[in-house]
Amino acid sequence: MPGQKPIKVALLGCGTVGTEVVRLLTDQAADLTARVGAPVELAGIAVRKPNKHREVPAALLTTDADALVESDVDVVVEVVGGIEPARTWLVKALAAGKSVVTANKALLAEHSGELFQAADASGADLYFEAAVAGAIPLLRPLRESLAGDRITRVMGIVNGTTNFILSGMDSTGASYAETLEEATRLGYAEADPTADVDGYDAASKAAILASLAFHSRVTAADVHREGIASVSAADIAAAKALGRTVKLLAICERVTGAADEQAGAGNGAGESISVRVHPAMIPRTHPLASVHGAFNAVFVEADAAGEMMFYGQGAGGAPTASAVVGDLVAVARNRVVSGRGPRESAYAALPVRPMGQAPTRYHISLDVADRPGVLSQVAAVFAEHDVSIAAVRQEGRVDDASLVIVTHAATDAALRSTVDKIGGLPAVREVVSVMRVEGEE
Ligand SMILES: NC(=O)c1ccc[n+]([C@@H]2O[C@H](COP(=O)([O-])OP(=O)(O)OC[C@H]3O[C@@H](n4cnc5c(N)ncnc54)[C@H](O)[C@@H]3O)[C@@H](O)[C@H]2O)c1
Numbered sequence: 458m459p460g461q462k463p464i465k466v467a468l469l470g471c472g473t474v475g476t477e478v479v480r481l482l483t484d485q486a487a488d489l490t491a492r493v494g495a496p497v498e499l500a501g502i503a504v505r506k507p508n509k510h511r512e513v514p515a516a517l518l519t520t521d522a523d524a525l526v527e528s529d530v531d532v533v534v535e536v537v538g539g540i541e542p543a544r545t546w547l548v549k550a551l552a553a554g555k556s557v558v559t560a561n562k563a564l565l566a567e568h569s570g571e572l573f574q575a576a577d578a579s580g581a582d583l584y585f586e587a588a589v590a591g592a593i594p595l596l597r598p599l600r601e602s603l604a605g606d607r608i609t610r611v612m613g614i615v616n617g618t619t620n621f622i623l624s625g626m627d628s629t630g631a632s633y634a635e636t637l638e639e640a641t642r643l644g645y646a647e648a649d650p651t652a653d654v655d656g657y658d659a660a661s662k663a664a665i666l667a668s669l670a671f672h673s674r675v676t677a678a679d680v681h682r683e684g685i686a687s688v689s690a691a692d693i694a695a696a697k698a699l700g701r702t703v704k705l706l707a708i709c710e711r712v713t714g715a716a717d718e719q720a721g722a723g724n725g726a727g728e729s730i731s732v733r734v735h736p737a738m739i740p741r742t743h744p745l746a747s748v749h750g751a752f753n754a755v756f757v758e759a760d761a762a763g764e765m766m767f768y769g770q771g772a773g774g775a776p777t778a779s780a781v782v783g784d785l786v787a788v789a790r791n792r793v794v795s796g797r798g799p800r801e802s803a804y805a806a807l808p809v810r811p812m813g814q815a816p817t818r819y820h821i822s823l824d825v826a827d828r829p830g831v832l833s834q835v836a837a838v839f840a841e842h843d844v845s846i847a848a849v850r851q852e853g854r855v856d857d858a859s860l861v862i863v864t865h866a867a868t869d870a871a872l873r874s875t876v877d878k879i880g881g882l883p884a885v886r887e888v889v890s891v892m893r894v895e896g897e898e
Pocket residue numbers: 469470471472473474475503504505506522535536537538539542560561562563587588591771772773774777
């Protein structure tokens with residue numbers, strides 16, 4: 458593109474992802490120029506310690522991120538992470554009409570409203586494909602390719618660390634603690650794994666997915682969150698015995714009046730959404746069951762399109778940089794043609810249901826005394842709470858029995874009360890495993 462003014466880029470952060478962004482921009486410079494219609498030029502790289510970055514051109518390094526954001530650049534790419542100072546930098550950049558590309562899920566899950574407002578006010582672009590499921594093209598399909606459809610559910614494995622641990626427990630039968638230790642030793646889990654194992658990372662991603670899928674503003678605080686620390690070897694064994702496996706799922710679903718009714722929850726009026734992160738049993742035949750190790754996959758259901766699955770690497774420097782540079786090409790091309798990408802779309806403003814009112818299904822394994830009347834006592838507690846039983850399996854042993862019950866959909870609150878009461882029945886020796894069931898009707 459001889460004579461075409463270059464698109465100047467400020468890169469904030471040069472860690473795992475940033476280093477790979479620089480490498481892609483350097484290695485692919487000629488192709489990127491052809492795709493954008495103008496050269497893409499790195500104007501500066503903000504870091505904390507310039508002497509630690511021998512792999513990138515020293516002349517581009519600066520410790521003054523504020524000055525770089527305020528300089529004469531067209532696009533700001535943020536791969537630092539955390540809320541501040543990233544939020545201040547990006548709001549300032551957008552307000553000044555600079556387009557922004559970020560991989561920062563924590564920031565988007567809390568402050569997307571403010572960022573989108575700043576982008577709308579100045580007509581700048583805000584792209585963040587890398588923030589959910591790393592390399593996997595997912596947010597652009599939700600925002601653009603499926604814009605003509607009505608999405609009903611997004612259900613995914615969006616955290617690689619926890620999937621690595623749960624896959625390991627499933628294949629070896631080992632405990633959570635043993636498997637976490639192994640994941641840490643192999644570098645799959647961080648020294649402080651809290652954000653991953655307690656579901657915070659997945660909850661941020663669920664908030665972003667629900668906002669896009671349902672044209673509503675959902676923040677991390679709206680997401681019901683349970684981690685995997687309490688998943689036991691007994692839960693995994695109980696799942697296996699019935700042809701299921703356990704996954705940490707981020708679930709965003711539209712709850713219609715009809716589903717409300719089915720769950721015994723609502724009056725049939727209106728529509729709401731349920732957004733939650735928790736471990737769940739899924740059938741081993743479900744496409745998400747075949748996602749092993751640190752891979753991510755997101756299963757999307759839409760009225761016209763039907764079922765789709767997006768699968769690939771959800772983390773890592775190079776895969777994440779692929780999504781960042783893909784976004785950079787899109788926003789740079791928009792600037793070359795003086796256009797804009799999709800704006801925030803929160804027009805539907807659907808309310809998020811409290812977890813207690815979300816329709817869920819439970820799998821419950823019990824050790825019970827094997828004598829007449831026990832099954833009917835247990836069944837009576839379900840009836841009392843208006844929870845319908847879908848399947849029962851009993852295996853007798855010498856003087857006790859293993860009882861497995863799978864329910865139909867009911868409100869989560871009704872199911873919890875049912876389990877609490879059953880645990881207190883004299884004939885119930887132990888509640889071995891309680892877990893939600895997803896991915897089957
Ligand atoms: N690593 C992944 O696999 C992955 C995947 C998806 C999304 N992300 C997101 O990408 C972002 C970056 O992740 P990462 O893994 O590259 O992190 P990282 O810790 O490797 O890199 C962050 C860099 O930012 C630098 N930094 C921190 N404060 C700074 C400041 N005030 N000024 C300038 N530089 C500063 C740090 O020194 C570090 O080099 C995060 O938002 C993360 O959530 C990462």
